[in-house]
Each structure stands twice: as structure tokens, then as C-alpha cells.
Amino acid sequence: MGLDLSGDPVKQHDFLNLLVLPLIALGSTVATWTRNPRVSVTVINTLLSYMACDALYIALRPQSVPSAKLVLFHHFVSVCGLSHGVRYPSAKVLVASYGLIEIHTSYMTFRRLTGLRSHASELLFQATTVLVRLVIIPALVILSFKNLYELDVLFKLEGVPSLTAVLGLSFFNAQFLLKRKAMFNYTGKKE
Secondary structure, three states: OOOOOOOOHHHHHHHHHHHHHHHHHHHHHHHHHHOOHHHHHHHHHHHHHHHHHHHHHHHHOHHHOOOHHHHHHHHHHHHHHHHHHHHOHHHHHHHHHHHHHHHHHHHHHHHHHHOOOOHHHHHHHHHHHHHHHHHHHHHHHHHHHHHHHHOOOOOOHHHHHHHHHHHHHHHHHHHHHHOHHHHHOOOOOOO
């Protein structure tokens, strides 16, 4: 009994993501807890590379995700946000902390790919959803606005990419939560 990926673009994309996203989640966790600038830069660079590769993959195979336009929009605003950590080195730990969302994404992708579900794992998944999407990400958004204000770029042209990211990722997170059932269980098959 193995995992059959042949002919299923959703499973193929999920499999590729599971090779990368848990490592990003781990790096982000280490960067956040230790506030290590080198780990933060590694997480940011890894995320930038991942976003570029994944955007290309999705552009070529849009059927591999629930909404190619929404995911590509997510990647665009993510790159805008990641650029903040490159342009403002004092913000690199904050920016790397956004990679914590990959804890949830990895778990969700694993569930979708394997179909493995139990009462205990579903409770853990729901707890992870609440912690990451309703606690950590909103806290990071607040810290991001504070950072933009302290850098005196909140209402300036040089703050536009970062502000675009904060607002765009907040929109994406809200969309995700509103459509969570369909997105958590996405199979690529029309029902």
C-alpha cells in the first residue's frame, strides 16, 4: 500500500510541499524562539525561493490548488512581506516568524495527501488551526503594524510593499478561515 501520485496534480503538489514546508516551519520556530538573525535570514531566503518556485509550478499547473489566482496572490503579497525582512534587517525575526503558518499548512497538507484522520488527530488539527490562524497570525499582524510605525514607513511609499503584505495576508487568512471546510479537505475533484 503506497501513495499513488500518478495523474493527480493536487497530490503531486501536496507531496512536493511536504518536502519543504515542514522544514520552513521548523526554521521559523527556531528563528522565533531564539531570535537568531542567521536562522531568520535563512528562513526568509528559503521562503522567497519556495514562493518563486511554487508560483511557477502553480502558473503551469493551476489545477493543483483550489484557487490558482488566490494562491498566486498569496505568493505575491508574501514576497512583498518577505522583502521587508531584507530591506529592514531589524525586522528579520518578525518576518521569519510568519513562517509559523507553515505548521498549519504542513498539517493540513499531510491530512489532504494521506487521508489519515482520527478523532484525536482532528482535535489536534482544530487546535493548531485556532492557535496559528486565530492567535499567532493576528498577533504578527499587530506587531507588523507596530514595526512599520516605528520604522516610520507606515504612511510612506517605501512602506507600501510591507503594508500590502500585511493587509493582503490578513485578507488571505480571513478568506481561508471563511472557506476552511472546502480548503482543508480540497481534493481537486468537482463535486
